[in-house]
Amino acid sequence: MTANSTTDERLADAATGEQTDEPLLRVESLTTEFDTENGTLTAVDDVSFTVDPGETVCIVGESGSGKTVATESITRIINQPPGRITGEVWFKGENIAACSERTLREVRGGEIAHVFQNPQEAMNHCFTVGWQIVEAIRIHEDVPEAAARERAIELLDRVGIDNASARFDDYPHEFSGGQKQRVMIAMALATSPDLLIADEPTTALDVTVQSQILDLLAELQGEFGMAILFVTHDLGVVAQLADEVIVMYAGKVMERGSVYDIFERPSHPYTQALLGCLPEYGGAGGGIPGILPDPTAPPPGCRFADRCEFVVPDCREGDHPSELPATAADHTVACIHYGPEGDAGPIRDATPGSDRGHR
Amino acid sequence: MTGNDESIGADDVRATSGSARRFDEIDWDDYEEPGLFSVTPSLKITLLAGLPIVLLGLYDEFVVGDREATFVRLGSDLGLSGPFETLGVDFDPGSLDFLFMFTIVLFIAYVGYPLYRNGRMTRYYWREFKRNRPAVISLVWLGLIFVGGVLGPFLIAMPEQDLAAAYQPPVFASIDLVHTTGCVGEIRDGRCYGTWEHPLGTSRGGQDVFASVVHGMTVTMQIAFITTTIVAIIGITFGTVSAYLGGWADEIMMRFTDIVLSFPTFVFFLLILYIYGAGLGMFILVFAAFGWGATARYVRSKALSISEEEFIKAIRISGASTPTIVRRHVIPNTASSIITQLTLIVPGFLLAEAQLAFLGIGDTAVPTWGQLISAGRTSIDFAPWIVLAPGFTLFLTILAFNFLGDAILDAINPEAEAETDR
Amino acid sequence: MSEPILSVRNLKKHYPVKRGLFNREVGRVRAVDGISFDIKRGETLGIVGESGCGKSTAAASIVRLEDPTSGAVIFRGGGRTEESPAGTTRPTNVVEFGGRELKRFRREAQMIFQDPASSFNPRKQVGESVAELLEVHGMTDRKQRRAIVEDLLERVGLAASDYERYPHEFSGGQKQRIAIARALVLNPELVIADEPVSALDVSIQAEILSLLSDLQEEFDLSILFISHNMSVVKHICDRVAVMYLGKIVEIGPTERLFTDPRHPYTEALVSAIPTPDPRRRRRNITLEGTVPSPADPPSGCRFHTRCHRIIQPAGVSLPQDGWRRVMHFREHVSRGAIDIDGIKENTVADGSEATPAHLEAQVREEYGLTEPLPDERADEALDRAMEALVRGKTDEARSVLEDRFTTPCEETEPGFTEHDDDHRSACLLHSEEYDTRDVESDAYRTGDGSDTGGEDIKTDTRD
């Protein structure tokens, strides 16, 4: 399975200490701001990450973490103005943050496809779903209509629409929520993308439907060999799906690492607190008291300082802490206690569910 | 124990149970069902201030003779002629004036007082509103018109005919002497120059245009306030009742609204005019009586959507009666759309009045802007101010109402606020 | 403890579907179709189910936000008659309450709603919104009202000075705290919480849930907790009822229901919860198709159109997944959902006419029926049906299928089977007649750990 092989490769790379091939997507210092009536709102603040081919990277965070804006900034589907995006986005060796709107349009929906939370809003209700998929294919590829049609039916069938050929001519409203999301996935796959950006694709769905869609995505990923950048607030989904995890809070990356790092060796106080909210990890902790800092005027120092259990006066000074290695080279944490003068011991001891033992 | 300012006759209840300071200490058996009808502060204001006006209006209608000035008669009836005369109290308000006063009281009670009472919310609205510059200017403009309309007639006398001073130009302007019968100001090079005596010049009859415009403000404000009140009362009642009755009643009421909406009001008014003759009062009545259709529809749909909101469900399961819920929660939350709707209706009425006056079928007894424009149109080539002064005032007023409507909608739209919240 | 505070008996809420000029009733949406359960004093009962299962309608019918079509809601059943003040009849059935009794009942049963954004009047200070309830019930002293509400605001974790603030000045979690205050201010005994944390972030959810359980303990509240989120329900409820299409399919103590679900639907639901443990990735039970319309619910067991354990008739013995596929196919044929002409049109890419064999292959592939069925007679029937179908004789195909492939699940409506203390489920598999198969060893069984048959999709490569 693709996911496994990449994990293996990465391990091998880590062992020899060299990163040979360029990742599929490399985002450098991405910052997205919005001009609002109350001042400049920084939704994403200096975020960097990479996605390797065939890998599943989950960005997890609560509302206001900037996770959605970060992914929408990659292909610039954010309106500018009021938005302002800076930073570099290297996709297959090309900086698409610098390229023209026209080139970007080819990438967007071509090599990088999006699936959104609300299929209702992402579809055109005046056209049949089949027509919309054919359209998606033909925008990016010069194929005769009949061939595009055949491919569209195949795709619908592949994503699990019963009687695909008959439903080709149905309108979006004739599909249930889960089916609409399947159609959206078919549409996203129409151009065999290398990267699928899925923004909370299952949040609006019932749990049994959600599990169907997640299974489907996992299958398709292997089949199409694409990487998935998956945005969600649901840690359960992350655990089921991710290879790599990025934890965001208030526009900043707090912690990143493999899915095992995050769930078994969570090292950032925020990640720990978040996991601690889950019933499976003890749950009764009573949540994380406090609220997000004001995104238009973030306080100095660590963004999480107001809600952090381990806060010390130094936390509230200077910039947000930089990312420091925690348990492995590619497991990093943005918390001063992991710095040269810090002592991360107490935080490590507080790992939720550490008494749970492994199965 | 004080603070019981909202209802009456509950002293005994408080005497036994006023001590509970925590919700789980309350013994509900000590409390009685509240009465069906409670006297709200708004209602108190209406009764206290509105009742005298209504009584005075009735007194004027039935006791005071046609040619008598109301307050002179009142003075003599009360045996206070002396003091009245020394104070110079000799007004003679007509029935429209009484109606106008009463509607102002209603506005104070149901718009002004709630805004005052919820000071923080009002300041918040004001902050939002202030962002919209044109709207603030509009508000100032309408404020001027309102003050001018209410106080102007007391300060500036009704313009008199003075044929010797016909077609006087406004200050800083001049007119060829051939058009004038005399010149109040300076005469240079065969042209008559305007003076501050007539800042906006005079009309053909020598009436001061400024004074006429000010008196026109009164009429404008009367039209605005009275129609708004009538339309609001009928529209809101019809809309909410229809929404809450549902079923057949709703169906019938809404079809009736359709009829009202498609009714050719203008033609109907002309008909009345030709058969019975009609003044400004009739104009207001007829147009308001057929102008509430859109408001009723608006209110109904808004009320229906609001009653789906969870806070309405929450108050329903608290045991509050439907009329209370409608009065306290549904109507205040339809306010933004009602107010917008009304600020858009008023310009329509003003324009309709001007059109009628221009066609020469308006109420000639009242100095409206429309009358002024109509009177000045024959001399527009050499004395354009007669048309321009009231014309611009009318134009700006209508514009101001439109701007205001938009800004109010933006400022007090809580839905938009809730969105940014998340 | 034994006396339930609330007993719901055979509660139904149907919405008429009206059409035409005279608003003739042409059908009924059976949103809630005969549910029964008890809530004990101080207990939290959860109702779970997916959207459209009727759980919210059930809540609204119990508190009479909606008038139930039939059934009984007994509030504080016995022990109540002697409390009747003179002059009132005081029936115990909420469904029959008149104005005054209903208003009294309102004091004793309150509700918390889902959406913090819309649960307060945006033009009122939140304190007033809470205090209004006191006023409605006759507390005329404004100062007293204020004192009580301020005290309550502090108890739910806010400040007394928050009384004067407006809803838009609070975050979602804070608003939900105020909503809890509003639900408590009349000092009720029963609180119905309809998805109270679904709109909140995880970290806030946990806060609100622990607040709710603290208050429950302090004031001895009974809670009816409605949610679609199985993890939340598992966390907070003592007992859980699972609803599907307007009916309760299983009800029992939370622990038992989650570790040993007896109804196939519960089993599927439980298996679908994504576990936050990357080492326990497993294939979950996949339910076919979508939830049928409550306006036209399936006969017999309402779950039979999607059930993975659907029972085979005597004389048929197929592997369970094959049998499920056959039934799925049968159902689509019966509904006329297979559009042979459409398939024909779309399979001809090269311009030639599609042959029946070609079409049959298409259909078989579509329904995963390419392999011959291991049961000869069944296979023969399927062949005949296929043949008829592709030749356009849909009726014949239907009758062949409906003859051969029947299931008791569509004929008999299952009653409840008691398992052990207070754990009941409504599935024919538990009745003696059909209890021939060994349910426990079924291939679908997931158990609660990877060791009992859960299949790992990915194996661990590290550690």
Ligand code: SF4
């Ligand atoms: S830097 Fe300080 S405030 Fe931030 S997470 Fe670390 S300990 Fe907490």
Ligand code: SF4
């Ligand atoms: S009765 Fe049949 S269809 Fe219903 S749940 Fe049980 S096995 Fe499944």
